[in-house]
Amino acid sequence: MLSxxxxxxxxxxxxxxENGFILIFILWIIFLSIGTDTFLKSQNIFTVLRQAxxxxxxxxxxxxxxxxxxxxxSIAALLGFSGIVGASLMVKFGVPPLLAGLVCVxxxxxxxxxxxxxxxKVRINSVIATLGMMTVLNGVALAYTQGxxxxxPQLDQIAFLSRGYIGPIPFPVILxxxxxxxxxxxxxxxxxxxxxxxxxxxxxxxxxxGIKVDRLKILVFTVAGFLGGFGGMLQxxxxxxxxxxxxxxxxxxxxxxxxxxxISLSGGRGKIQNTLIAAIFLMTITNGMVLLGISLYVQGxxxxxxxxxxxxxxxxRYRKR
Amino acid sequence: xxxxxxxxxxxxxxxxxRALEDVSLEVAQGTIHALVGANGAGKSTLIKILxxxxxxxxxxxxxxxxxxxxxxxxxAIRAGVSTIYQELNLxxxxxxxANINVGKEPSRFGxxxxxxxxxxxxxxxxxxxxxxxPLSAFVGDLKVGEKQIIEIAKALVSKSSLLIMDExxxxxxxxxxxxxxQIVKDLKKQGVTILYVSHRLKEIFMxxxxxxxxxxxxxxxxSLVAEVTPDSLINxxxxxxIAGAFPERNRALGEEVLRVExxxxxxxxxxxxxSIRQGEVVGITxxxxxxxxxxxxxxxGDFPINSGRIHLRGQPFKPSPSKAKEAQFGYMPxxxxxxGILEELSVQRNISLPSLxxxxxFPGFIQFRKERSLAQQExxxxxxxxxxxHQLVRNLSGGNQQKVSLAKxxxxxxxxxxxxxxxxxxxxxxxxxxxxxxxxLSSQGKTILLVSxxxxxxxxxxxxxxxxxxxxxxxxxxxxxxxxxxxxxxxFGQKQKEIAHERS
Numbered sequence: 140m141l142s143x144x145x146x147x148x149x150x151x152x153x154x155x156x157e158n159g160f161i162l163i164f165i166l167w168i169i170f171l172s173i174g175t176d177t178f179l180k181s182q183n184i185f186t187v188l189r190q191a192x193x194x195x196x197x198x199x200x201x202x203x204x205x206x207x208x209x210x211x212x213s214i215a216a217l218l219g220f221s222g223i224v225g226a227s228l229m230v231k232f233g234v235p236p237l238l239a240g241l242v243c244v245x246x247x248x249x250x251x252x253x254x255x256x257x258x259x260k261v262r263i264n265s266v267i268a269t270l271g272m273m274t275v276l277n278g279v280a281l282a283y284t285q286g287x288x289x290x291x292p293q294l295d296q297i298a299f300l301s302r303g304y305i306g307p308i309p310f311p312v313i314l315x316x317x318x319x320x321x322x323x324x325x326x327x328x329x330x331x332x333x334x335x336x337x338x339x340x341x342x343x344x345x346x347x348x349g350i351k352v353d354r355l356k357i358l359v360f361t362v363a364g365f366l367g368g369f370g371g372m373l374q375x376x377x378x379x380x381x382x383x384x385x386x387x388x389x390x391x392x393x394x395x396x397x398x399x400x401x402i403s404l405s406g407g408r409g410k411i412q413n414t415l416i417a418a419i420f421l422m423t424i425t426n427g428m429v430l431l432g433i434s435l436y437v438q439g440x441x442x443x444x445x446x447x448x449x450x451x452x453x454x455x456r457y458r459k460r
Numbered sequence: 461x462x463x464x465x466x467x468x469x470x471x472x473x474x475x476x477x478r479a480l481e482d483v484s485l486e487v488a489q490g491t492i493h494a495l496v497g498a499n500g501a502g503k504s505t506l507i508k509i510l511x512x513x514x515x516x517x518x519x520x521x522x523x524x525x526x527x528x529x530x531x532x533x534x535x536a537i538r539a540g541v542s543t544i545y546q547e548l549n550l551x552x553x554x555x556x557x558a559n560i561n562v563g564k565e566p567s568r569f570g571x572x573x574x575x576x577x578x579x580x581x582x583x584x585x586x587x588x589x590x591x592x593x594p595l596s597a598f599v600g601d602l603k604v605g606e607k608q609i610i611e612i613a614k615a616l617v618s619k620s621s622l623l624i625m626d627e628x629x630x631x632x633x634x635x636x637x638x639x640x641x642q643i644v645k646d647l648k649k650q651g652v653t654i655l656y657v658s659h660r661l662k663e664i665f666m667x668x669x670x671x672x673x674x675x676x677x678x679x680x681x682x683s684l685v686a687e688v689t690p691d692s693l694i695n696x697x698x699x700x701x702i703a704g705a706f707p708e709r710n711r712a713l714g715e716e717v718l719r720v721e722x723x724x725x726x727x728x729x730x731x732x733x734x735s736i737r738q739g740e741v742v743g744i745t746x747x748x749x750x751x752x753x754x755x756x757x758x759x760x761g762d763f764p765i766n767s768g769r770i771h772l773r774g775q776p777f778k779p780s781p782s783k784a785k786e787a788q789f790g791y792m793p794x795x796x797x798x799x800g801i802l803e804e805l806s807v808q809r810n811i812s813l814p815s816l817x818x819x820x821x822f823p824g825f826i827q828f829r830k831e832r833s834l835a836q837q838e839x840x841x842x843x844x845x846x847x848x849x850h851q852l853v854r855n856l857s858g859g860n861q862q863k864v865s866l867a868k869x870x871x872x873x874x875x876x877x878x879x880x881x882x883x884x885x886x887x888x889x890x891x892x893x894x895x896x897x898x899x900x901l902s903s904q905g906k907t908i909l910l911v912s913x914x915x916x917x918x919x920x921x922x923x924x925x926x927x928x929x930x931x932x933x934x935x936x937x938x939x940x941x942x943x944x945x946x947x948x949x950x951x952f953g954q955k956q957k958e959i960a961h962e963r964s
Contacts, residue, residue, distance in 0.1 A: 329824040330816040337813060340802045347762065347799055348813045348868065349785030407804055 160399050161413075164420040167427065175430045183430075185309050187422045192301070192311035193218075193377070194389060195418035197370040198396045199322050200251075200363030202414050205397055206326075206339045207359055208406025209265035211254060213272040214367045214393055219386020220276040221247040222371030223284060226381035230291035240297070240372050247368020248361050250276065255360030259353040280383040290380035301377035311373060318366075319415050326411055335359060339406030392421050395445065421445075464489040464653050465510075465528070465541075465622055470519035472505055479505040480516070481677040487622070487670075492644065492654045494664040494685070497674035498697050498948075500884075500914070503657055506674070507626055510655070511543035512536030523622070534563070542615030543624040548607050552600030557581040559599050560613045584613035587650075588643050605636030612643060623647065624655045629663060630749045641667060659747045661690045661952050675699050690954055691945075698915075698944045706895060706920030709939065710903045713923070714738030715773075717876060717907050720759070723768030728754045729931040732768070738875075741898065741908045743922030743939070745915060746951055751931040753794055756880045756911040760784050760791045772876075785814055787876075790869025794880040794911075796858070800865035803854035807846050808835040810853050810864050814872040838867040842897065859890030866897075877901065880911045895921060915947050929953045 171178040197218055204211040225243030228234040234242070250272065257268040303310040326332035334355055337345045346352045370389070375381045400417035402409030424445070428438050463486040472480040480502045487493045497503050508514040510521075512530030521528040523539055530536035536543070550559050557578045558565075566576035578595050585591050590609045593602070599610060608628060615623050625644075629637050644654060644667060656668055664671055665685060673681040673696040681688075681696040719735040729751035736742045746752040757763035759770065761779035770777045772787050784791060793799035802810055812819060812831045819830045835849050842863045846856055853864055862882065869877060879898070883891045898921055902908055912918050918925055922939045927950040935950040935957040949955040 324825075328826060330820045330826055331824055333809065333813075333816055333826060337802055337805065337809070340804045341798070344799050344802055345813070347760070347781050347791060347793060349782045350813075351782050 171427045187426050188312045189309045191419045191422040192315040193373045194392045198393045200366035202397045203359045205402045211269045213269035215386040215390035216273040216276040217367040218371040221368035222375040223381045226289045226375040229293040236296040243372045244368040247364040251361040251364020255357030284383045288382050297376040468520045470516045483679045491669040494668035494671040495657045501674040502677040540621040542620035544611045546627040550599045557595040584616040604631045622653045626657045694948045707899045719771040721769045739905045741922045743918035743925045744911045746928035750928040752928045788874045789876045790874030792879045801853045806850045808849040811835040811867045859886045876907045878909045
């Protein structure tokens with residue numbers, strides 16, 4: 140009798156865990172549409188999507204790492220560090236924007252590669268390894284910039300990346316959708332994607348099935364680094380400047396988006412499209428609170444509660460194992 | 461002598477397996493009572509029931525004068541039954557004194573009373589003649605033999621009157637064993653009753669007063685040790701088996717495909733030499749701890765090798781799972797759930813996993829139609845019972861999971877298959893399906909290395925049988941002219957055969 144009840148409860152939790160945040164998202168949109176005049180205006184919608192772009196692109200990298208059962212907490216610091224590299228190449232050394240952007244992405248990839256080596260070859264837990272990397276990157280960024288802002292007219296050359304429009308649609312929104320379509324295909328249609336899910340599901344069995352687990356993990360961390368590096372370029376473009384703290388604001392929304400989107404913390408489970416929806420949801424929360432005139436100081440409380448709820452759902456959903 | 465423990469008509473089943481059937485047993489107070497049986501005879505189940513870790517489906521137990529129905533292990537300990545499992549349950553980063561008192565820490569006003577804790581630990585160790593073990597040492601730093609003593613001291617602190625020991629000597633060296641025997645005999649003098657579970661017949665004759673034999677979940681013999689011989693125990697353990705259940709072996713053997721030369725892994729196995737021809741089934745058997753499983757794992761790169769060589773089709777082979785896959789060398793591990801399958805993935809993906817590169821086209825897109833038809837083919841070939849290819853493997857029965865674990869290698873065209881305990885925990889019907897499958901694969905020219913504790917399946921399937929004892933090859937027998945008794949005598953180390961390198 141008791142176990143029957145528990146099963147029903149678990150099933151309800153499972154449904155909420157799988158789709159609940161989308162349900163809450165829809166309710167929130169309906170509420171904002173009725174409660175405010177401005178929310179449904181296309182200009183506001185594009186603003187939300189544009190704000191979601193950088194977070195959601197970097198979140199793809201985080202999601203890949205988390206599908207393997209790891210976590211990369213250096214992703215935001217990496218994003219900031221790459222942004223500084225790109226911006227200072229252009230401003231201080233007059234490097235053309237395309238080359239600077241390329242270097243920016245490659246630097247991100249290199250940092251991701253080092254993370255991968257630390258996790259696989261040196262066998263440090265991924266949270267610890269990337270926590271160390273985060274500290275180092277923040278330190279180097281601060282030492283290099285001396286706390287000053289890197290700014291110059293050269294950065295206008297990349298303004299289009301984050302502030303441009305194609306027709307009525309902001310360019311970064313287009314980028315965001317391109318990245319998501321690309322990685323949707325990678326995860327669902329390719330051998331690489333299948334192996335990421337396999338390793339996240341059971342690393343030992345995957346290794347015994349002949350998959351080169353270490354090599355694939357390093358590759359995933361590197362790809363996450365590329366994506367973070369690209370995010371850094373976007374952020375430098377959005378701000379028109381670079382500062383040592385430019386990545387800091389991203390760690391929390393990236394992790395929240397991935398976890399809220401239902402990527403299991405133990406790896407192997409989750410859908411990329413839900414990460415995108417979760418990232419957009421997060422932005423509508425901030426956007427909606429602004430539109431509703433809620434104090435900036437309260438917004439942190441709401442965001443924090445949402446992460447805790449998302450984490451609780453994740454745990455409850457997988458409690459049985 | 462009156463019984464301190466008595467079991468009446470105890471039965472316990474697991475899905476597909478009757479682990480214990482109508483077992484009635486009395487253990488007399490103050491005796492050392494040995495319990496023996498082959499793998500899968502039901503010893504572990506019986507231990508777990510006595511320890512309160514499992515409940516029987518039917519039957520009654522009394523301990524002392526009262527009915528004994530432990531709801532969980534802590535109740536069993538409170539009633540006076542302590543169990544020392546083969547894999548010891550100690551806290552490596554806590555002190556000796558803390559470990560001995562764990563679960564019943566002396567306290568005053570809710571604060572830990574460290575002096576009392578040390579005193580109780582010291583008393584217990586002194587009773588065991590092991591006062592030399594420092595109370596403040598970390599248990600993780602102790603030798604295995606000392607850890608065993610800590611476990612016994614724990615039981616003394618709980619004032620246990622029945623001590624169950626599961627293979628206590630498995631990891632001990634000679635002098636540690638001698639010391640342990642002394643302790644066990646002293647405990648007996650102090651009135652503690654001991655249920656001693658062991659594979660090692662020699663120890664039973666040195667130590668026990670009474671011996672009971674389990675076979676296929678039934679109690680087949682209880683006797684004074686003075687009235688039995690090693691041979692009669694082995695007979696009781698094996699019983700009579702149904703003959704003719706296995707098909708005739710494949711006779712068309714080809715070239716040598718795998719050769720192992722003086723392979724050693726520090727302390728686990730040593731100087732292993734053998735070779736296998738195409739289409740041959742070679743069985744490797746031995747007791748738990750003989751090194752057979754580790755030897756199998758070493759061949760695939762899942763266990764370290766210190767010296768020796770492996771040749772695959774004449775080429776030197778440095779083992780790793782990915783190299784093995786390239787060499788068409790497939791591996792079905794012992795622990796199916798943890799190593800053989802991906803529970804949360806579909807039947808289809810489990811089967812196709814090693815073949816994905818061949819099923820994809822540039823730049824890595826999987827051709828799902830090909831993947832599906834490959835999986836479909838294997839599901840039909842192996843008769844895997846699943847409602848659909850998209851079913852999660854977690855939802856299949858154990859036998860079908862085992863088939864999935866094998867199917868992925870057949871799908872990728874493996875020519876050599878290493879199977880470790882392929883029928884462990886599988887019900888009898890599927891067992892015979894797997895035997896037929898192994899036979900069929902061998903007839904198709906596939907080479908099979910079968911590592912198993914089940915002597916009947918080794919005997920029924922293998923062309924030649926390698927028996928390991930304490931990490932060394934004790935004998936190599938031909939499957940055609942040996943029998944279960946002979947194999948058991950080698951596995952228990954009762955007999956040894958000089959190995960000539962006849963198979964070259």
